[in-house]
Amino acid sequence: MASTDTTPSPVLEKTTAADVGAGLDALDAVVTQRTPLTTVLRQKALPPLVAVALVLGVWQLAFSLELTDEYKLPSPGMVWAALADLWAQGTLFSIIWTSLWRGLSGFVAAVIIGTPIGLLVAQVKPVRAAIGPILSGLQSLPSVAWVPAAVIWLGVNSSTMYAVILLGAVPSVANGLVAGIDQVPPLLLRSGRTMGATGLARARHVLLPGALPGYLAGLKQGWAFSWRSLMAAELIAASPDLGVGLGRFLENQREFNDMSGVLLGIILILIVGVAIDLLFFSPLERRVLRNRGLLVSNR
Amino acid sequence: MTTALTTSESAASVGVLDRAPAVRISHVHKSFGRPGAATHVLDDITLDVAPGEFVTLLGASGCGKSTLLNLVAGLDKPSAGSIELPGHRPALMFQEHALFPWLTAGKNIELALRLGGTPKAERRAEAERLLDLVRLNGAHGKRVHELSGGMRQRVALARALAQGSDVLLMDEPFAALDAITRDVLHDELTRIWAEQKLTVLFVTHNVREAVRLAQRVVLLSSRPGRVAKEWRIDLPQPRRIESAGVADLSIEITDELRGEIRRHGQH
Incomplete structure (x- = not known):
């Protein structure tokens, strides 16, 4: 049963294990490097700028060749003049702000409502069975479809706008959180349990941080949906009470048959949507992913 | 009870069995699935681990060694029998x-x-x-x-x-590492076990690893898991995994393990 060793193994000095270990650590160390700013600018900022310049070039060319009537296709310069006009009238920022404020406050409300719904759906099985499919279904229903109903129920006012934003964004936020929680690896849940993380401590230290990447993706999509549905609602519902937002501005210019103004409206809507994503969601998402080693390369 | 570890005595010494066990596994059975159509994974496992002892659980796949460790960790409940740990909730380390x-x-x-x-x-x-x-x-x-x-x-x-916790449960913690790194971690684990006077229950399918680390190797048979045989190892620590003593005992245990596995191909 017992075994005795006649030639005792050479005594391994303490320092040997430490030295070999230190050597291994140095050899195995994962090299992570941040790409220098100039490279980031060259690789990520330059191509889209070139693309925009190209589009402008083709646009100008089409105008110069007089491919179609001027009232159908104004030049980039004429759109720029329309922008300068708005600036001179002093209404540019109030138009943007009217829509942006609505969009952001509606989105924040959607986050406040969607987050607990997501937690409930992810954690309570009967709730998931009952409203999980409805949430997914709502996500694929364009929330513009709610505008006629909202107008009848709530009238042409801000409530209609907020209702449409919420119907667009809440399912995305809730579904994002559900997906995020579902994707937390079971091993991490087990290791949390062995450390004694149960109940609230489990939600706070394991579930929510683990679900963050999926949740952020849901927030991002929620913003895109709220912005989109808000613009549609502004286009459809007209009332002096609502003030002039970007969607209304766009529709007004169409009524005046002012194509430069219409194009300006489209471009402004696009810029605001992209700007919120670029300035807020993308950096947040990148930071979260990089901290977890999920953003391997910037290339 | 587990705090009754004497400081004068090295954890690596052999006379540890006369104290109350740090882990007491008595007649534990574990089945999965519905009654009637259940798979019997663990069959009447009885095993005491003394405070400060280093025990490796060795077995082929299907011997339920990880299941047993989960039961000791409290992540699952035995179908019959009892598991007693007088101390703190044990710590558990995984392969990942x-x-x-x-x-x-x-x-x-x-x-x-x-x-x-x-x-x-x-x-x-x-x-x-x-x-x-x-x-x-x-x-x-x-x-x-x-x-x-x-x-x-x-x-x-x-x-x-x-x-x-004084009790550390390890579920093939070094299985995914390369051989050189594993070797260094064996040395480190042996050192920390002795320094911290830990009780270690270490699951592995690697015979040499089991012999390199343990004071006692417990071989489990497969489907259902039973304690097939035990070896007490007196080789001084720190051992070298390449040493003749480790190799000799590894051959003996491997033969026994192969015998256990062979039984499953015979019917």
Whole structure:
């Protein structure tokens, strides 16, 4: 049963294990490097700028060749003049702000409502069975479809706008959180349990941080949906009470048959949507992913 | 009871069996599935682990060694029999590091301390001390993905120690590492086990690893898992995995293990 060793193994000095270990650590160390700013600018900022310049070039060319009537296709310069006009009238920022404020406050409300719904759906099985499919279904229903109903129920006012934003964004936020929680690896849940993380401590230290990447993706999509549905609602519902937002501005210019103004409206809507994503969601998402080693390369 | 560890006695000494066990597994059965159509995974396992003892559970796949470890960890309940641990909830280490990727190495350890009730003011220093113990001083602020596989397992070991338990359960913790790194971690684990006077229950399918580390090797048969045979190992620590003593006993145990596996092909 017992075994005795006649030639005792050479005594391994303490320092040997430490030295070999230190050597291994140095050899195995994962090299992570941040790409220098100039490279980031060259690789990520330059191509889209070139693309925009190209589009402008083709646009100008089409105008110069007089491919179609001027009232159908104004030049980039004429759109720029329309922008300068708005600036001179002093209404540019109030138009943007009217829509942006609505969009952001509606989105924040959607986050406040969607987050607990997501937690409930992810954690309570009967709730998931009952409203999980409805949430997914709502996500694929364009929330513009709610505008006629909202107008009848709530009238042409801000409530209609907020209702449409919420119907667009809440399912995305809730579904994002559900997906995020579902994707937390079971091993991490087990290791949390062995450390004694149960109940609230489990939600706070394991579930929510683990679900963050999926949740952020849901927030991002929620913003895109709220912005989109808000613009549609502004286009459809007209009332002096609502003030002039970007969607209304766009529709007004169409009524005046002012194509430069219409194009300006489209471009402004696009810029605001992209700007919120670029300035807020993308950096947040990148930071979260990089901290977890999920953003391997910037290339 | 488990706190009755005498400091004068080295944990590596053999006379540890006369004290109350740190882990007492009595007549444990475990089945999965519906009654009637259940799979019998563990069959009447009885095993005592003395305080400060290092025991490896060895077996082929299907012997239920990980299931047994989960039962001891309290992650699952036995179908029959009892498991007693007089001390603190045991710490468990997995084959994967299972560190939280959203925290730094140090914060992972501090979270274990926090969940274990260590006051906030002491956590940082205690985490540094534990990182020191696994020779990762200076790694407190490192992200998990910035560490190598061996370093991650050492952080996981430090986190397990942070739970403040005398009993450490290890489920093939070095199986995914390369041989050189595994060798170094064997040395480190042996050192820390002796220094900290830990009770270790270590699951592996690697015979040499089992012999390299343990004071006692317990061989489990497969489907259902039963205790097939035990060996007490008196070779002095730290051992070399290449040494003749380790090799001789490994051959003996491997033969026994193959015998157990062969029985399954015969009907």
